[in-house]
Amino acid sequence: MALVTGAGRGHGEAIALRFAEEGAAVAICDILPVSELDAKVGARIRDAGGAALACQTDVSKEDQVRRFVRSALDRFGTIDILANVVGIAGPTKDVWGMDLAEWQKTLAVNLDSAFLCCKYALPEMIRKRRGRIINFSSGTGKQPLSHRTPYATSKMGIIGFTRTLAADVGRYNITVNAICPGAHEERTVELERARAEYRQEAFDEEAARTRFKEARSNAILAGRWCADEGFAEKGAGSEDAAAIAAFLASDDAANMTGQDINSGGWVMW
Numbered sequence: 001m002a003l004v005t006g007a008g009r010g011h012g013e014a015i016a017l018r019f020a021e022e023g024a025a026v027a028i029c030d031i032l033p034v035s036e037l038d039a040k041v042g043a044r045i046r047d048a049g050g051a052a053l054a055c056q057t058d059v060s061k062e063d064q065v066r067r068f069v070r071s072a073l074d075r076f077g078t079i080d081i082l083a084n085v086v087g088i089a090g091p092t093k094d095v096w097g098m099d100l101a102e103w104q105k106t107l108a109v110n111l112d113s114a115f116l117c118c119k120y121a122l123p124e125m126i127r128k129r130r131g132r133i134i135n136f137s138s139g140t141g142k143q144p145l146s147h148r149t150p151y152a153t154s155k156m157g158i159i160g161f162t163r164t165l166a167a168d169v170g171r172y173n174i175t176v177n178a179i180c181p182g183a184h185e186e187r188t189v190e191l192e193r194a195r196a197e198y199r200q201e202a203f204d205e206e207a208a209r210t211r212f213k214e215a216r217s218n219a220i221l222a223g224r225w226c227a228d229e230g231f232a233e234k235g236a237g238s239e240d241a242a243a244i245a246a247f248l249a250s251d252d253a254a255n256m257t258g259q260d261i262n263s264g265g266w267v268m269w
């Protein structure tokens with residue numbers, strides 16, 4: 001049985017579907033109304049032959065996470081996999097123009113959520129001496145993203161959390177790894193638009209899409225060149241993230257823990 005947060009769309013939705021296709025029952029949560037989540041993603045899981053439980057959960061709220069995990073245990077009896085996929089972009093601003101509340105919200109949704117979901121899912125994994133935890137960092141977990149300090153800090157924090165938790169739960173046969181996607185085209189265009197607005201610069205969407213296709217956008221967003229110009233940036237779509245998650249949850253990855261795995265070629269370390 002797998003828990004997937006932020007499953008209403010994007011990587012979370014793709015991972016929930018992939019786990020269902022691999023035969024897992026899936027408990028999905030999102031901040032979306034449960035009827036919407038269930039009709040959109042729960043129905044697709046059931047169509048794929050899987051069992052689904054949908055919950056409306058704000059993953060930054062302890063009582064709501066506790067309830068989500070409890071509901072999943074009540075319905076399916078155990079937890080084998082926890083995929084902490086949820087993440088928000090946070091504000092596009094410099095630190096000196098940012099409200100503390102904006103900083104705290106990004107950290108709460110991106111980082112506190114992983115802590116809370118692990119806190120409530122781990123006792124069951126420890127009880128049965130088996131579990132897989134998959135956290136979501138980003139290419140931005142390893143390098144800067146201009147004007148996005150809360151996001152970058154949260155994603156760098158996820159890597160520290162992943163490594164430390166991996167060290168703490170290895171003795172219970174539980175692995176903890178992180179996936180670090182590069183941005184896909186839509187997210188990259190969104191980031192560039194937000195940055196241009198913040199800088200009060202003109203934004204040319206077509207040029208942004210061309211830059212993405214030419215493998216340059218991500219490097220520019222990071223404020224420097226980090227990819228060999230000859231390397232074709234393929235982006236990092238939801239299916240790529242789902243394939244890595246499926247591998248991390250499989251028996252083939254039984255001895256892999258504390259790792260942060262990139263996709264998309266944006267970063268290479």
Ligand SMILES: NC(=O)c1ccc[n+]([C@@H]2O[C@H](COP(=O)([O-])OP(=O)(O)OC[C@H]3O[C@@H](n4cnc5c(N)ncnc54)[C@H](O)[C@@H]3O)[C@@H](O)[C@H]2O)c1
Pocket residue numbers: 005006007008009010011012029030031032057058059060085086087088109136137138139140180181182183184187188
């Ligand atoms: N898409 C990319 O290009 C990209 C790149 C690098 C890293 N990532 C990371 O991958 C993960 C998934 O990204 P995505 O682009 O698929 O996200 P997305 O924005 O498409 O989907 C995020 C989902 O989380 C939900 N959500 C937001 N706040 C919530 C909350 N408080 N509680 C519960 N649910 C909430 C949203 O409703 C949405 O359904 C994130 O952690 C993100 O940081 C994505």
